[in-house]
Structures are given as structure tokens and as C-alpha cells.
Amino acid sequence: MRARAAFRDLGVVLRFELLQHLRDPATIVLMLLVPLLVYPLAGWAGHRALSNMEVEAQARVFDVAVEPPIPLPANLAPKPLAPSATIVATGLVDVAARVHEGQVELWWDSRSPDSTDARSRLKAAITEHRRSQAALRVTVRDEESEGDAARSRAARFAPLLLLFTLLSGALYTALDVVTGERERGTLETLMVSARSRATVAAAKFLVVTAFSLVSAGVSLGLGAGSLALLGGLRLGVGEVVGTALLLVPLAILVAAMVTLAAAWAPDFKSGQVLALPVMFVPLLPASVAALPGFPLTPFTALLPLGGTSLAIRAVLDGTAAWPLVGLALGSTTAYAVAGVWATARLLGRESVLLGARGPGERRARGDFRAEALITFALAALALWFLGQAAQSRHLLGGLAFTQVGLFLPLALLAPWWLGLPVRERLQLRWPAWTELARGAIVGLCLPGLALTVGQLQALLLDSPSGLLAGLLDPTTPIALTMLCLAILPAICEELLFRGAFLGLWKRPASPWSAVLATSLAFGALHASIFRLAPTAALGVVLGALALRSRSVVPGIAAHGINNGIAVLGGYGFLSLEPGPIAWTSAAVALVVGLRRA
Amino acid sequence: MIEVEGLTRRFHDRELGTITAVDHVSFRAGPGEIVGLLGPNGAGKTTTMRMLATLIVPDEGTARVNGHDVRLDAAEVRRSIGYLSASTGLYGRLTAREVLEYVARLQGCADAAGRADALVARFEIERFAHVTCDRLSTGMKQKVNIARALVHDPPVLIFDEPTSGLDVLVAQQLFTVLEEARAAGKCVLYSTHIMGEAERLCSRVVVIHGGRVRAETSLDELRSRAPDGRLETAFIDLVAGSSA
Numbered sequence: 001m002r003a004r005a006a007f008r009d010l011g012v013v014l015r016f017e018l019l020q021h022l023r024d025p026a027t028i029v030l031m032l033l034v035p036l037l038v039y040p041l042a043g044w045a046g047h048r049a050l051s052n053m054e055v056e057a058q059a060r061v062f063d064v065a066v067e068p069p070i071p072l073p074a075n076l077a078p079k080p081l082a083p084s085a086t087i088v089a090t091g092l093v094d095v096a097a098r099v100h101e102g103q104v105e106l107w108w109d110s111r112s113p114d115s116t117d118a119r120s121r122l123k124a125a126i127t128e129h130r131r132s133q134a135a136l137r138v139t140v141r142d143e144e145s146e147g148d149a150a151r152s153r154a155a156r157f158a159p160l161l162l163l164f165t166l167l168s169g170a171l172y173t174a175l176d177v178v179t180g181e182r183e184r185g186t187l188e189t190l191m192v193s194a195r196s197r198a199t200v201a202a203a204k205f206l207v208v209t210a211f212s213l214v215s216a217g218v219s220l221g222l223g224a225g226s227l228a229l230l231g232g233l234r235l236g237v238g239e240v241v242g243t244a245l246l247l248v249p250l251a252i253l254v255a256a257m258v259t260l261a262a263a264w265a266p267d268f269k270s271g272q273v274l275a276l277p278v279m280f281v282p283l284l285p286a287s288v289a290a291l292p293g294f295p296l297t298p299f300t301a302l303l304p305l306g307g308t309s310l311a312i313r314a315v316l317d318g319t320a321a322w323p324l325v326g327l328a329l330g331s332t333t334a335y336a337v338a339g340v341w342a343t344a345r346l347l348g349r350e351s352v353l354l355g356a357r358g359p360g361e362r363r364a365r366g367d368f369r370a371e372a373l374i375t376f377a378l379a380a381l382a383l384w385f386l387g388q389a390a391q392s393r394h395l396l397g398g399l400a401f402t403q404v405g406l407f408l409p410l411a412l413l414a415p416w417w418l419g420l421p422v423r424e425r426l427q428l429r430w431p432a433w434t435e436l437a438r439g440a441i442v443g444l445c446l447p448g449l450a451l452t453v454g455q456l457q458a459l460l461l462d463s464p465s466g467l468l469a470g471l472l473d474p475t476t477p478i479a480l481t482m483l484c485l486a487i488l489p490a491i492c493e494e495l496l497f498r499g500a501f502l503g504l505w506k507r508p509a510s511p512w513s514a515v516l517a518t519s520l521a522f523g524a525l526h527a528s529i530f531r532l533a534p535t536a537a538l539g540v541v542l543g544a545l546a547l548r549s550r551s552v553v554p555g556i557a558a559h560g561i562n563n564g565i566a567v568l569g570g571y572g573f574l575s576l577e578p579g580p581i582a583w584t585s586a587a588v589a590l591v592v593g594l595r596r597a
Numbered sequence: 598m599i600e601v602e603g604l605t606r607r608f609h610d611r612e613l614g615t616i617t618a619v620d621h622v623s624f625r626a627g628p629g630e631i632v633g634l635l636g637p638n639g640a641g642k643t644t645t646m647r648m649l650a651t652l653i654v655p656d657e658g659t660a661r662v663n664g665h666d667v668r669l670d671a672a673e674v675r676r677s678i679g680y681l682s683a684s685t686g687l688y689g690r691l692t693a694r695e696v697l698e699y700v701a702r703l704q705g706c707a708d709a710a711g712r713a714d715a716l717v718a719r720f721e722i723e724r725f726a727h728v729t730c731d732r733l734s735t736g737m738k739q740k741v742n743i744a745r746a747l748v749h750d751p752p753v754l755i756f757d758e759p760t761s762g763l764d765v766l767v768a769q770q771l772f773t774v775l776e777e778a779r780a781a782g783k784c785v786l787y788s789t790h791i792m793g794e795a796e797r798l799c800s801r802v803v804v805i806h807g808g809r810v811r812a813e814t815s816l817d818e819l820r821s822r823a824p825d826g827r828l829e830t831a832f833i834d835l836v837a838g839s840s841a
Contacts, residue, residue, distance in 0.1 A: 016691065016699040023690040023729075185686025189745070192650050192685070193703035194676040350653045 009195050013203035021173060021207060031169045031215045036222070062094040062118035070099075070129045076121055083107065094118035097126065155317035158223060159289040159309035162216050162247065166254045167279050169215025170208050174255070174262040177204045178347070179271040201347035205340065209255040216247050242315040242325065249332040250308045256339025257282065263346045289313040296321065301328040308332045368418060369517075372504035375414040376521045379496060382406040383525065396476065396484040403484075403492035411495040415503065426499035431551035439545055439554025442593040443561025446541065447569070447576055448585020450534040450562070455578040457533045478571055485567050490560030497522045497539065498546040498555045506547075515543035538562065541593035548595070558593075598753050598784030599626040599649065603658035606644050618644040620808035621658065626784050626801075628752070631775060633799035634788035637836060641808040642788040643682065646757045649786070650680040663753050663784075676704065679746035682757035689731030693722055693741045696730060697748055704749035716744040720770070736767040743771055747778075754778055754785045760794060772797060792829045806836045 021027050058075065065081040072078055081087050083096035088107045095108040095118040104126055108119040181187040190200050224240060261278045265271035282305050288294040289309035296310040301324050303310075311328035314320040346352055387406055391398030415425040423429070431439075473481075497518050506514035519539030523532040542555045569576035576582075606619045619641040626632035636642045647653045649660055651671040660667045663677035687696050697716050701709035717726045720740050725733055730741065739762070746754065754775070760768045775785055775798055789795055795802055795816070802819060804812040812819060812835055816828065823831035 012699075012702045016688070016695070016702075019695070020688050020690040181686075184689065185684045186688050188652065188682070189685045189687070189700070190703070191652055192675055192678070192680040193700060194672055194705055194749075195703050196672060 006199065009199045010203055010206075013190070013195060013200055014206055017177065017203055017207045018210070021176065021211070024176065026172060027176070027211065031173075031211050032218060036218065060114070060117075062114060062121065063092070064118060064122055065093045065096040066122070067098045070125065072125050073121065076118065076125065088115065095122050097122055152317045154223075155313045156290045158243075158316050159312040160283060160286055161223065162219055162243075162312065163250070163254070163283060163286045163305070163309065164279075165219040166212045166216045166247070166251050167258065167282060170212035170251070170255050170258045171262075171275055171278060173211040174208045174258040175265070175268060175271045175275070177207055178259060178262040178352075179265050179268045182352075183268055197348050198344065201344055204347070205255060205259055205343060208259055209251050212255050213247065213251040216251060217244070220244065220247070239315055239318070242320065243312050246308050246312050246315065246325070246329055246332070249329065249336045250305070252336035253305070253332060253339050254282065256336060256343045259343045260339070260346055263343070263352045285309070296324045296328065298324065298327060301325075302331045304332075304335050368420075368504035371414065371418055372501050372517075373521075375410060375496075375500055375504065376525070379407060379410050380525055382410070395473075396480060399484045400488055403488040407492040407496045411492065411500040414500045418504075420504075425503035426495055427503060427546060427550060427552045428499070429551050429553075431549040431553050435545075435549035435551065435554045436557060438592060439549075439557035440561060442541055442545060442554075442589050443558035444565070445585040445589035445592070446538055446558060446562035447565045448582040449537055449541065449589040451576060451578045451582040452586040453534040453537045454530075455582075457530070474571065478567070481567050481571075482564060486560050486563035489563055490556045493522070494542070494546075494552050494556045494559055498542055499552045502543060502546060511547050515540055515547060518543050541589055544594045598628050598663055599624075599632075599786055600661045601625070601645070601649070601658070602660070604645065604648060604655050604660055605657035606648060606653065607656050617808050619648070619655075622805065622808070622810050623658075624803045624810060624813050626786050628784050629779055629782045630800050631779050631785040631787055631798045633795040633802040634786060634805060635790065635792075635795055635802050635832060636788075636805040637790055640805045642805055643757055644808075645805070646680075646682065646755050646786065646788060649674075649755055650678060651675055676749070677751055677753050679749070679751040679754045680757075681742060681746040681755070681759050683759075683761050685742060685745075687730040687738055687741055687745070690729055692727045692729055693717070693733065693737075694726040696741060697744055700745050701748045706749050712748055716748060720744045735762050736764050739763050739767055740770070743774060747774070752783055754783060754787075756785065757788045758790070759787075760789070760791070792832060796828055804832065804835055811835050811838075 061075050061077050063079050064072065064076050065079050065083045065087060066072070067083050069078060079093050081092060081096075083098040083105075085096075085107045087093050088096050088109055094112070094115045095106065097104055097106045106119060106123070109115040178187075181190075191197065220240070220243060258278055261274050262271050265274050285303055285306040286309040288300070288303070288306045289312065294300060294306075294310060296307075296314045300310055301307040307328040311320070311325045315325060383402060383406065387398065387402035389398075390401045411426065412422060415422045501521055502514055502518045505517055519536045519542075522539035522542075523534075523536030526532070526535045538559075542558060545554045545558060546552055565574065566576070568574045602623050604619055604622045605617065608616050608618055622641070622645055624632070634642045634645065644653070648655050649662055649667060651667050651674050654668065662674045665673040665677060667674050687693075688699070691699065694713055694717055697713035698709050701712045706712045717723055720743065722737070722740055722744070725737055730738060733741065739759070743759070746756070756775070759771060763771070772794075775787065778785055785798075787794075787798060799816060801813070801815050803810055804819070819831045819835075820826050820828050821831075823834060
């Protein structure tokens with residue numbers, strides 16, 4: 001009975017919310033007219049462009065090496081070279097093939113469009129030759145028909161377009177139903193009715209999801225229609241249904257994200273300012289579907305937004321492994337549930353409902369989490385745009401510049417800019433000797449923890465070996481390498497993360513959530529999917545050390561010793577391999593480092 | 598009908614630090630009376646009324662509305678009240694009648710459409726009942742908003758400075774509605790800083806200033822405190838005395 005009453009209440013709010021939003025011209029434009037007008041035009045223009053490119057490509061002559069020689073069309077030029085992967089990789093030919101005992105082995109560079117086109121032509125020539133020699137059996141890797149190529153191209157960009165329409169359909173609606181209604185006072189009118197806040201929040205969330213889904217549904221229908229009419233490609237029922245199924249949790253996740261942003265914005269104008277990053281940031285992980293070299297795997301299927309994008313691409317280009325698609329669907333559903341939970345919590349707050357919150361009120365409560373995230377974003381931007389450029393000129397000099405010239409000033413400026421006591425927030429105080437000793441012990445054991453986490457990660461993600469080896473030049477004096485890779489990062493990164501970031505984050509949050517947030521930021525700043533988990537694990541222990549000792553110094557000691565050991569390993573003085581010693585070290589690091597005061 | 602005991606609410610401000618907007622406020626309002634909540638701007642009237650309407654949660658103290666605790670039984674409190682303030686808005690893209698029907702459904706009225714029609718007739722808003730609210734004048738909007746607060750015929754009315762921006766004709770209609778409510782045995786809590794409105798409507802007043810109750814008394818007793826026997830003088834003396 002209670003469930004029925006709850007659904008009835010939800011239906012009442014939903015009906016009138018939909019009614020008033022369907023009367024909003026801006027909603028209709030964003031939800032229907034954008035897909036209706038933009039996609040046929042984009043599809044037509046894209047089709048014309050692809051057609052022109054194909055005509056141009058047909059006219060181009062590619063170099064091939066084939067043994068033994070077979071008859072080739074005029075746009076393939078045979079070269080007198082022995083077929084091998086090397087001659088393709090070095091660019092001597094676009095494609096190479098060898099016929100051996102009735103089998104054909106093909107080499108091409110899938111990253112090169114020319115090589116891919118040349119492969120298709122050579123494959124057609126071999127197939128033609130095969131018809132005349134029935135005994136020949138052709139086996140090639142990445143088999144792809146000519147007709148599939150256009151579908152494959154369309155499938156690469158479809159996830160981005162669909163996500164864009166989900167976002168454009170959801171964003172304005174979310175801003176209107178949360179921020180706009182708060183400003184117009186209708187949220188207060190709803191809140192003084194007998195319906196529960198959960199009902200009101202759920203109805204608003206459903207409105208955002210519905211508008212988002214309709215927008216993406218129109219896009220999917222138009223996209224399928226455009227492919228059929230303009231490209232002569234037909235999507236099967238399974239492909240459309242599979243994509244639509246993947247869109248549902250994606251739409252819920254997108255709705256949660258934009259509703260959270262809308263609730264976070266103190267007013268409609270701030271919400272509009274937030275709109276650009278809110279539209280842009282989700283497209284980044286989703287763009288993996290448009291990039292070569294990112295197949296749908298058990299690991300990539302778990303990437304937020306990226307996993308679903310890869311799954312949609314796989315469904316649309318007909319290469320879907322359904323268990324992996326199911327995994328992507330499941331992970332996105334889990335993220336969506338987490339998003340809904342976070343949205344429900346935020347929408348239930350009186351400060352969000354009544355607009356009482358603002359930077360002044362938030363900061364007065366000691367809540368500097370937004371500023372901590374801004375500090376992290378600035379550090380990331382500085383690293384990517386300035387640090388990487390400096391490191392590409394001179395690796396060790398660039399690393400030192402990144403630490404001393406970028407991270408250290410940010411760490412010191414962030415609390416100063418906010419008018420906070422710098423020494424207190426950065427935890428710049430000398431700790432007890434026992435805490436320093438604890439830091440040293442943990443530092444000795446941290447390499448074992450990183451190796452063990454890396455070993456566990458390798459079960460899911462095929463990590464390249466020798467990540468540190470690329471940074472080390474054996475001809476460089478070891479003292480200089482120690483300075484740039486161990487001492488400076490230990491001081492500057494600890495001040496930035498366990499000092500500024502943790503210091504800004506920890507006051508309103510629980511200590512462990514602050515440590516977790518700091519660790520994720522610490523891992524993310526190392527800008528490598530392969531280093532994220534090991535670095536974040538180190539971050540957890542370093543954060544716990546800082547919390548316990550109320551000082552940044554034990555973390556500096558632990559961080560420096562850890563990096564120093566890695567440098568010694570890189571120079572060949574130590575052997576750093578996963579195994580029982582590493583596991584034991586990891587256990588000691590966790591037990592000693594995470595022990596609470 | 599309204600029992601308030603030690604109600605307290607604090608806010609935080611970076612420049613001003615912690616502000617106690619409502620500081621251990623206690624008063625009572627019974628059925629068949631209009632109690633005025635008098636105070637200058639920033640006195641704590643709106644915060645008190647928002648706590649009674651369950652829009653915000655008190656930090657300390659208790660309040661019961663129609664027998665229901667504002668913390669423990671918020672849904673029943675909201676079912677019992679008609680709440681109107683300067684910041685309660687109307688859906689601009691719904692018509693006046695649609696708003697009334699929507700709120701009637703939200704409040705669980707059995708015949709929501711019939712109730713909306715009855716209020717359209719009672720408040721004489723037939724002429725613009727089918728016009729979307731964003732095209733209505735301020736006075737028309739406030740008429741619809743008053744009807745909205747009464748749509749479920751609640752036993753308690755909480756009206757927070759409802760005449761701000763209203764012309765004299767609409768204000769008169771509001772006063773009539775409130776007097777009818779009092780006659781029907783409803784409890785009305787009416788906040789204002791306009792003494793004339795209090796003299797017209799209220800039998801008792803609670804004077805609030807700086808978040809604290811400075812007086813809870815009848816109008817006659819409050820007037821008698823002033824040398825000239827005027828309510829305005831008594832109010833100013835009270836507020837000035839508590840500021841000193």
C-alpha cells in the first residue's frame with residue numbers, strides 16, 4: 001500500500017513537472033530540434049566528406065610487398081621487398097603479405113588510415129586470386145569487409161554524439177528544475193506540500209532522465225535512419241535494442257551528474273557557467289570510443305562513461321562480445337545508482353532547496369573542498385601544459401621545475417590565498433621522533449606495496465613494464481637523479497597533497513574520506529592509468545601518516561625513501577620484483593602506516 | 598494549535614561568524630485566533646516560520662503544529678498548514694487553475710479539480726484562471742498564491758509578510774480571508790512589520806527582535822505600555838529597549 005501511495009505521489013509530481021517543462025520552448029529546442037536539425041545535417045555533411053575521402057583514397061596508389069607475387073590492381077604498386085612486419089612499421093610499404101602453404105599472412109599498421117585502406121585493397125586482390133586458385137585459404141587478423149568500414153567509422157563517433165545529446169537534453173532541464181525553480185520560489189511551494197522531499201527529488205530526477213533519454217533516442221533513431229538512407233547501412237534490431245539498453249543507465253548517470261551540478265550551483269547564472277565543464281568533462285572518458293587502440297576489455301568495460309561508450313561502439317560495429325557489453329551495462333548501472341544516491345542526498349539538503357548555501361557560508365563552516373579540487377585542477381593543468389613541455393626539453397630539469405616551480409608555489413599559495421594560516425593547514429610542524437621513525441619504516445615498505453598493487457592490477461589491466469626505466473639515464477649522476485626523482489617530489493608533492501589538499505579537505509569531511517580523496521587526486525596527477533592504483537595506494541598510507549602525526553614531515557620521509565629505493569632499483573643496485581618480500585613489505589606498510597593514533 | 602518551546606536556529610557567515618537567527622523562542626497560538634509575529638527586518642520572523650513549516654530544521658527546541666512535531670512528523674505538519682511567504686512562487690508555465698489543481702493533488706485532496714474550481718470562484722479569478730502564471734500581474738499572482746495556500750482547507754495558516762507588493766484591494770481581500778479563517782476556528786500565525794495590519798487582524802502579538810521574544814501579549818496590553826497609547830510607539834520602545 002505504501003509503495004502504491006509513493007508511486008501515486010510520484011506520478012502527480014511527475015505529471016505536472018513534465019507538463020510545465022513541455023511548455024518551455026527552450027526545452028523543446030534542446031530536446032528535439034537540436035537532434036532533428038543537427039544530426040541529419042551532420043550526417044549528410046559527414047557522408048559527403050567520407051564519400052569524397054573514399055574517392056580520393058581510391059585514386060591513391062599504395063606500396064605493397066607480396067610473396068609470391070599475385071596480380072594486383074593499378075592502385076597497388078608492388079615493391080621488391082621481403083614481406084615482414086618491419087617494412088610496414090618503418091613505412092617502406094603500406095601493407096605486406098606472404099602466401100605460405102595455402103595460408104596468407106598480412107601485416108599492416110592499424111593506426112595508419114593509408115595502411116588500413118591498402119590492406120583492404122590487397123585483401124580484395126588476394127580474394128580474387130583465391131577464386132582462381134581454390135586451394136588457397138586466407139586468414140587475416142582484424143578481418144573487416146568494405147561495407148563494415150563505413151559502419152565502423154560511424155560506430156566510433158556515435159557514442160560521443162549520443163552522450164552529447166544525453167547531456168544537452170539533461171543539462172538545461174536540470175538547471176531549470178533545480179536552480180531555476182529555487183530562484184522562482186516554486187521549489188519552496190513544493191517543499192511545503194504534504195509530499196516527501198524524496199518524492200519531489202525523485203520526480204525531478206525522472207524528468208531530467210526522461211528529457212535526456214528522449215533527446216538521445218531521437219538521435220539514435222535519426223542516426224540509424226541517416227546511416228540507412230545516406231550510407232546504405234542498416235542496423236539490426238539487436239544493435240538498436242542493445243544500444244538503447246546501454247543508453248538507459250547512461251542517461252540515469254548523466255542525469256545524476258547534471259542534477260548534482262545544478263544543485264551545487266548557488267544560482268541559475270552560476271549553473272550556466274558550470275554548464276561548459278559539465279558538458280565537456282564527461283565527453284573526455286567517452287572519447288576513448290573514437291580512438292584506436294581501446295578495445296572493450298574486462299578493464300575498459302569498468303571505466304565510467306568510457307566503458308559504455310566502448311560497448312555502444314562494439315554493438316554498433318557488430319563486434320560486441322556480449323558478456324563484456326553486460327559488464328559495461330552493469331558497471332554503468334552501479335555508477336548510476338551511486339549518482340542517484342548522491343543526488344538524493346544533495347537534493348534533500350535545506351541549503352540546496354532554499355539556496356542558503358554559497359561560498360561564504362560554506363567556507364565559514366570550514367568547508368574548503370571545492371578549493372581543494374580547484375588547487376588539484378590547477379596543479380594538473382600546470383603539469384600538463386607547463387611541466388610536460390619542460391620535461392620534453394630536459395627530463396630531470398623539467399621534473400625539478402614541475403616540483404619546485406609549479407607544485408610548491410601552489411601548495412603554499414592555496415591556503416594563503418584563502419586567508420588561512422599556512423603553517424597550520426600545511427601541517428608544517430616537527431613531529432615526534434616516533435612518528436618520524438614510523439614514516440621511515442613505512443617508506444622502506446612502500447615499494448613493496450606499490451609492487452603488490454601493481455601485481456594485482458595486472459590481473460585486470462595489461463600494464464607495460466619499466467615505467468620508471470624510461471625516466472632513468474644510467475649516465476646521469478645518481479645524486480642528481482635522487483634529487484629530482486626522490487627528494488624534490490617527496491617535499492613538494494607531500495606539501496601539495498598531504499599539506500594543502502588534505503588540509504583544505506579534511507575539516508568538514510570524515511578523516512578517511514579526506515585521505516581517500518587526497519589519494520585519488522595524488523594517483524590521478526601521475527597521469528597514467530597504469531600508475532593510478534599503485535600511486536593511490538601509496539597516497540592512502542601517506543595520508544594516514546599525516547593524519548596520525550598531524551605533520552607533513554613523516555610523509556616526506558616515507559615518500560622520499562620510497563622514491564629513493566625506486567631510483568636505486570632503476571640503477572640496478574636493488575632488485576624490485578613482486579613476490580613474498582614485496583607482499584610482506586606491503587603488509588607491514590599497511591599495518592604500520594594505517595594504525596590510528 | 599501552534600506550540601513553540603525554546604526554538605533556536607543558527608547560521609554561519611564567514612564575515613559575521615555564527616549568527617543565532619532565532620534564539621530560544623517560545624510562544625503559543627490557539628484555534629480561532631490570529632497571532633501576529635511582529636518584528637523589524639532581520640528579527641527572525643521568517644526563520645521561525647520556516648521552522649514551523651518544516652522548511653528548515655531547528656538546532657534546538659521543539660515546535661508542535663496541530664499536535665504534530667516539526668522534526669518527527671514533518672509530513673503531517675505540512676498537511677496541516679497553509680504556508681505563504683514572499684518567496685513561495687508559482688509555476689510560470691502552468692495556468693492559475695492548473696497550479697491550484699496541482700497543489701490540491703500534492704496535498705492529497707480527494708476532488709482536486711473540484712477544489713481548484715471552488716477556489717477560482719471564491720477568489721474571483723475566473724478571468725485569468727486559464728492564463729499562465731508568468732503573464733499575471735503581481736496582485737493576480739498573490740491572489741492565486743493565497744488560494745494555493747488554502748487549497749486543502751488546512752487548520753493552521755502560516756503567512757509571512759503576505760501583503761508585500763500588494764495593492765490595497767488585494768490586501769483587503771486577504772484580510773477578509775484571514776478573518777473568515779479565524780471565524781472558522783483556524784489558527785493563523787501572521788508575520789508583519791506593519792502595525793496597521795496587526796491592529797486590524799491580531800488579537801495577540803509576539804514581538805521578536807534579534808532572534809529573541811521581547812513580548813508575548815495582547816494588543817491592548819502592548820498599547821498600554823506606550824505613553825501615547827499607540828501600538829507603533831510601544832513597538833519602537835520595545836525594540837529600541839532590547840537593542841540598547
